Each structure stands twice: as C-alpha cells, then as structure tokens.
Amino acid sequence: METGSAPQPRSASLVLAAAALLLLMAGGFLLVRGLQPAPVSAAPMPNETFALPAESVPDPVPSSTPMVSVDAGIAQHGPGPASTEPGQRPQIPTGPLPDNSVMIPAVGVQAELESLGLAPDASLLLPADVDKVTHWTGSAPMDASDGGILVAGHVDNADQGHGALYWMHTLHPGDAVYLTEAGVATRWKVIRMETFVKEKLPDWAFQSAGGPRELHLVTCGGPIVTDSAGRGSYLENVVVTAVPF
Template sequence: MTVRNRGALAAMAVGAAALTVAVLVACGSQPAEDVGAEQAADLASATPSPTAGGPSVPVTRGELPSGAETVPPTRLVIPAIDVTATVNAVGINQKTDEFEVPPSVDQIGWYRYGPGLEADTGSVVIAGHVDSATQGKGAFWRLRDLDQGDTLTATGSDGKERRYRVVAREEYQKTKIPLERYFARDGKPRLTLITCGGPFDAEARRYRDNIVVTAVPA
C-alpha cells in the first residue's frame, strides 16, 4: 500500500510492509459507483490547513489540534464486511520515505502524525493491505463493498468504543487522490479508511487506484 508525497508527501507501498500516502493497498475487483463524494468534501475545511511551505501530509510530528492527549485507535470492527482487526500506530520509514504499515495483512495501520480518536477536528486515517501474494486476503479485502449507512466501531487506547457511520466511498487514480483533504487536521471529525483498487499493474506490482471510505461519528 502506498501514499507518496507530492513534493514530500509520505508513501505507502503495495504487498510490502509499507504503505505510501498516495498509493495504498488494494484488491483487484472494481467497486460500485462512487457514493457520497459531496458529503466527504463538505467535511473538510473550506481552506487547507497552513503547512508553512511543508507537505500537505506531515512526515514528522507537528502541532496537533489543542485539547486532550492523543488517543490512538487499537481495534477496528466493521460487521458489514466481517472485519475485526488490530490497529497499529504507523509512521514514516526514514530509509524509504514510505508510510509503514504492519507486515501482517490482517492488521492495519493508523497514521500517527494525524489526529487521534479524541480529536474534535480532522481526519483519523487508517489504511491497510487488501491482499498479499504470500499471505492472501488482507483486512481491507472487502473495503470496496462498504456503502452509505454501514457502521463500524473503533476502540481507542483508552478502552472506549466509538461508533461511526459510512457517508462516502470513492475511487481515485493514485496520482489524483486529494491527500490534503483526507489527511487534514482540520474540518469536521471523521474517520478515513484507505486501501487500493482498480486494475493490477503486473510490471509495477501494484494496483492503479485507491479506495477511500469516509465515516462520521454515529
């Protein structure tokens, strides 16, 4: 899974232990049509967060929204697609400039340079592999099947369960995903789940697109 900086955005790589911030893990089947794109856009701030000339997706810890101590997600349950997965805090691999994700495809990663579950603004990003040539289907294998109204529960390090409702599911070519929207620290509170989709490029050994699911507190 890969999410790569535009200029300096972090990255996520498919099938490896990394996830690039513009190219995330995927599955080959095409999802249904996009739904809720306008709702997802409306959740973001009208103007991007100031980055002082830096990347839209921070690669080192910066100032988070003021308030309580950050609460990382530790478990994600999505009944509609039979997901119960451990969530690990992930950062940037300094050698590869990639956003690292757990090597086991049944686990997923929370972007720890963004907001935690306690934040009342911004996008909490969780991403993971869909499949692996050696491990088979990953936790987000069926992420593309989620639809508006589906619910999920994220449990934080504080033991509190927080329920969310899906409002949007979108597919982008990896070079066109609006990273500043999905990794924003401002705007309304939301949970952003990312994996890959679209056709598989056998030569590059990665999928062409990203699947992005947006959920709001229920």
C-alpha cells in the first residue's frame, strides 16, 4: 500500500493559505513600487558650456532661406535631446509659424508665449502650465534693431512632467530659434550656453531696450535645494543666448 503524505489539519492549511496571500500581496506591492518613477533630485545640466563670438558661429541656414519649409530635408521630431550630429538636427520648422510662440527645431520645441512681468520680490513670473513659457513684458520689441528679449520656462513639474525647455541644455552653437509675436517673426542662432547659481539672473538678461540685440532663454537646472521655509527649488539656472541671423 502506498503511503502518501498525511493530511494536514484544517488550521494549518488556513495558516499556509494566509501566508501565501501575504507573500503575493507583498510581491505585487514591490512590483508596483518598482514601476514608480524615481523621485527627481536634480534637473539636467549641459555637458559643456560655451560662449562664442557671433561672427564665429555659422548661420544654421542661409539667411535667404524662408522661415518655414514643407520639407526641411531632416525628419522633424517631438521634444527630445538635440542630436550630436549637425546633419541630424533640424533647423527649419515645418508648416506655418504659430503666432506668439517660440520654436527650437533641434529639440522639438514649440511653446506658446505668455506675457508676464516680475513678482513683488523681483523674481520672474512663470506660467502655471509648463508647456508654456514667459515672454518678459520688459523685453525690447520683437521688431527692434537692438535690445534684449527674455523668454523663460519651467524645466519640469512633479505633476505635469517635462517643461517646454527641458531639453534646452542639449543645444549646440548655431542651433536655430524662432520667435513670433503679433505677426512679427524673428529667427536667432545660439552662441552661448551658461549656468548661474539661481540667486539672481545676470543683469544683462533683463537688458530690455538698448544694448546688444540678443535673445535669452532661461530654465532651471542642477540639484534641488530647500530654503528656510521648507520649499524646494533647483539650485541653478541654465541660460542660452542667441543672436539674429
């Protein structure tokens, strides 16, 4: 006669079933935990900074090239890092340029401009929607021959994800930027990529009318730090400067 395992008491079976259920729940919890994004502790920073004379940076396209093209020769892409290969970075938007917008084809940016000024503490106000960017109201006119224009946006947001300028830190010298307002379209080429501790933007970022004709694009970067009130903020600003071409 074969002798199998002795039947277990009912109480022991219930204990084993409960233990198995707990293990299953724990495994599911660990799986869900593993699928959660890691908490953000820092915003991206440029691999290298640069500051070049405008005349040493070739125009991204000939100045006679129309500002839009139905076929730029390079596939357009959504937001993402700029290619390290110059021939793979699009420099001309496809389709009509939307009004009141900034476009950076090399990183797939097309963001609406929102005219905003300064807060009571003199900090620059930013849109609540991270897909939009601030066009500082103190900027020089879009069609002026001199003076600076300041555009700034969130790098990201815990609830909304990447901001419009998230990939700005990957731009290269000569990459094209297009800016439109009230029917006026302008185009620029990148000549500087700089970083600054966030206590204060350089005065030249707020140069307004007069002075060099420059476009300054600003977003956050670096590690998160906590102020005395317990509020978290990125430590640095990433600033890209471009000039007309």
